[in-house]
Structure formats: C-alpha cells, structure tokens
Amino acid sequence: MKNISTYYHENVQHKNNIPAFIALLDGEDIQRYFPTEIFVLAHWHRSLEISLIEGATVILQIGNKESIIENGFTCINSGVVHSLYASALGNHPQAMIVLISYDFIKQHYPDIDHIIFYLSLQKDHQESRVLYNRLKELYLHQDHYSYGCLLDILSLLLRKYQSPAPNHNQQQIKDILTYIHVHYQEDLSSSHKAKQFHMSKEYFSRQFHHEIGKTFRDYLMFYRLYKAYGVVNTNSTIENIARKHGFSNTRSFIKVFHETYHDTPLQYCKKMSRY
Numbered sequence: 001m002k003n004i005s006t007y008y009h010e011n012v013q014h015k016n017n018i019p020a021f022i023a024l025l026d027g028e029d030i031q032r033y034f035p036t037e038i039f040v041l042a043h044w045h046r047s048l049e050i051s052l053i054e055g056a057t058v059i060l061q062i063g064n065k066e067s068i069i070e071n072g073f074t075c076i077n078s079g080v081v082h083s084l085y086a087s088a089l090g091n092h093p094q095a096m097i098v099l100i101s102y103d104f105i106k107q108h109y110p111d112i113d114h115i116i117f118y119l120s121l122q123k124d125h126q127e128s129r130v131l132y133n134r135l136k137e138l139y140l141h142q143d144h145y146s147y148g149c150l151l152d153i154l155s156l157l158l159r160k161y162q163s164p165a166p167n168h169n170q171q172q173i174k175d176i177l178t179y180i181h182v183h184y185q186e187d188l189s190s191s192h193k194a195k196q197f198h199m200s201k202e203y204f205s206r207q208f209h210h211e212i213g214k215t216f217r218d219y220l221m222f223y224r225l226y227k228a229y230g231v232v233n234t235n236s237t238i239e240n241i242a243r244k245h246g247f248s249n250t251r252s253f254i255k256v257f258h259e260t261y262h263d264t265p266l267q268y269c270k271k272m273s274r275y
Helices: 004-008 027-033 102-108 110-114 126-140 146-160 171-183 190-196 201-212 216-229 238-244 250-261 265-272
Strands: 020-025 039-043 048-062 065-076 082-100 115-117 162-164
Touching (some): 027 082, 048 126, 082 102, 082 126, 102 110, 110 115, 126 146, 146 162, 171 190, 171 201, 171 216, 190 201, 190 216, 201 216, 216 238, 216 250, 238 250
Antiparallel strands (some): 020 082
C-alpha cells in the first residue's frame, strides 16, 4: 500500500514515473489506518482527484454542499477545497484513490483551467469502472502502459464529463487554511485571523463557514486532532501530544478524541497493538 499520508496534503508526490498518485486501500488498510468513522479535513491540491470507493457510503463536502456517494466515484477538481466523511462502511470496503497530475492534464488539454469535470452529467459509470480496473492491474504490475490508461481516462472525462468552470476564486480561503496548517499549534482566534486577512470578524466567520462547511473554531479543533491522531500510537505521552498540538489541556484532548473516534487515546493504542 502507498503511504496514504500523502493523500491529505496539497503537495502530491507522483511516483514510479506515472503522472498520478495512486493508492489502493482494502478493508484491513482502512481499519488499521483510519478511525471508526473516516474523515478527511478540508484541503486541496492541484491534481485532479477521481477515486472509486466500494463497500462504503461517503459524504463529499465542497463548501456547504454535501454529495452522498454510495459505491461509486468521487470527483474533486484541481484547486477545489473539499473534505470527505465516510458515513457507513460495509464488510469489505475498498478504495482506489487516483490523483492525476495537473501538469499532465495541461500538457494534453491546455484549456483545462476553463472547465471542470462533473460526474453527475452521466448516470452510468461502467466505462469508468472498466478503465479503473485496468489501471489497477497495470499499476499493481508496474506496467508502463499505466500512462496510456491515464490518457484513456482523461479522454473519457473530456468526452462525457466536462462542464464550464464557474467563476469562483478560492485563493483567500486557501491562504487562511495554509496559515492554520502551519500555525495550528499556536493560540489562534477567529478575530485575530479576521484582522490579519483584513476582514470583519462577522464576515470572516460567515465566509469561512460558507467555504469549509465548519466554523473556524471547529475546523481548528479537528485539524489539531487530525495531526495529534497520527502520533498517538508512539512513545510520546498523551500530555506531550496534547500540549504539542495546541490543546489547552489533556482532558480536553481526550474528550475530543473520544467523541470523534469512540475510543480514548489509550484504548486506541491498545487496539492498534493487535495489528
């Protein structure tokens, strides 16, 4: 399995001379690397992300809009801020995460900045499934024909799923998220960020919620938790983890951890030790 931590960040590393990041997750991977309820906090990347999720129902959130996908494809266009939440997992959930290089797309379709791909334009995604299954087999065998399969996927997207890009600039919210991701360990407040980004507190709070679907306070808390979650099962103490990741005290960290993952940090460590 690929290093799935790369998936969460806007800097996507492409490997094996393939102009795409590909991760294959099976049920064991998901149970080992994700909590009971999967959530991927708001982020973005230049790559086009189209993933096939089976044996699960996920909620894709872009701004305040939620889309429910059951055993199907998620599509996130280049530069779009988004988050993901799995509301239900079956007995054998699987995911094939594919992030196609923006530069690769731009090379073959220079007008990419003026369109988006919208999978809801078609109800039948069988042709996409066939191509994804072929890409999976080629990728597993490290076959150089993976490049050609990516071209076939791009061709299909351009033939069936393209739509004019809306005139919507998310650069400011990206700058705010970037600041949070770098300084999340510090004492941050919405009023201070509003002033820093030259907005009133009310406008800042309204715009943040509109673009992210969460309040500034909730997003900051969940981002701190997400970063702390990645190091809970290490030699570091719970007290040090809580302090290092911006929580006011250990009790608040344990409370939020339990509310989100349905285990205390100690229970989670014991569970992970069985793998």
